[in-house]
Amino acid sequence: MKIDILTLFPEMFTGVFGSSMLGRAQANGLLEIHTHNIRDYADNKHRKTDDYPFGGGAGMVMMAQPIFDCMEAVQGDAPAHRILLTPRGQLLTAKRAQELAKEERLILLCGHYEGVDERVNTIIDEELSIGDYVLTGGELPAMVLVDCLSRFIPGVLGSEESVLDESHADGLLEYPQYTRPADFRGMIVPEILQNGHHAKIQKWRHEQALLKTKQMRPILLGHFGKFQK
Numbered sequence: 001m002k003i004d005i006l007t008l009f010p011e012m013f014t015g016v017f018g019s020s021m022l023g024r025a026q027a028n029g030l031l032e033i034h035t036h037n038i039r040d041y042a043d044n045k046h047r048k049t050d051d052y053p054f055g056g057g058a059g060m061v062m063m064a065q066p067i068f069d070c071m072e073a074v075q076g077d078a079p080a081h082r083i084l085l086t087p088r089g090q091l092l093t094a095k096r097a098q099e100l101a102k103e104e105r106l107i108l109l110c111g112h113y114e115g116v117d118e119r120v121n122t123i124i125d126e127e128l129s130i131g132d133y134v135l136t137g138g139e140l141p142a143m144v145l146v147d148c149l150s151r152f153i154p155g156v157l158g159s160e161e162s163v164l165d166e167s168h169a170d171g172l173l174e175y176p177q178y179t180r181p182a183d184f185r186g187m188i189v190p191e192i193l194q195n196g197h198h199a200k201i202q203k204w205r206h207e208q209a210l211l212k213t214k215q216m217r218p219i220l221l222g223h224f225g226k227f228q229k
């Protein structure tokens with residue numbers, strides 16, 4: 001998958017995309033990420049990218065011109081699914097990330113200041129939010145989105161199984177996990193996990209996942225079963 005990111009702060013992405021799983025995914029050719037500085041496309045001599053809002057009010061608004069020119073230059077003739085990261089977007093879910101992981105090409109637009117000129121929406125296909133809170137820019141949400149969807153690209157994770165068992169994979173939160181030692185400071189790993197009976201372990205894990213979901217996120221139980229496969 002190819003991902004282009006339009007931002008005023010490309011340097012924010014270097015650490016996250018250069019290291020760990022995403023670095024390896026790029027080295028392996030599974031993922032290709034490019035950042036583009038919107039400021040390079042400002043057609044005024046001060047390279048200004050924001051201006052006062054029509055109608056007044058606090059803060060500044062990102063101008064349409066640098067964003068349109070940046071989008072047109074980056075997109076070229078190849079089709080792409082274009083996403084704006086904004087607190088007004090639909091909430092990002094594992095389900096949506098899994099669908100987006102199938103796209104050949106994404107372009108992510110990161111806003112700053114109080115937001116972007118509304119006319120930018122004419123060159124955007126989807127607005128996404130990572131949660132019901134406001135951040136200083138769309139860069140962290142873009143990183144969250146890229147990290148989240150990358151895990152659904154075959155080969156990015158070490159073992160294919162890990163995305164199937166984790167929280168949200170089946171609409172439930174994950175069951176408790178333990179590793180050695182079986183007795184740590186008197187806290188004992190549940191007997192059922194130690195005796196190796198596969199079917200019983202599966203049943204226990206499912207019950208624990210239901211219990212945990214009911215305690216922590218009961219609303220998710222309403223979605224249980226509606227998820228993919």
Ligand code: 4GO
Pocket residue numbers: 085086087111112113114115116128129130131132133134135136137138141
């Ligand atoms: C996205 C962008 C929060 C989100 C943002 C989010 N804050 N919840 N801030 O995904 C325009 C001004 C949006 C700064 C940007």
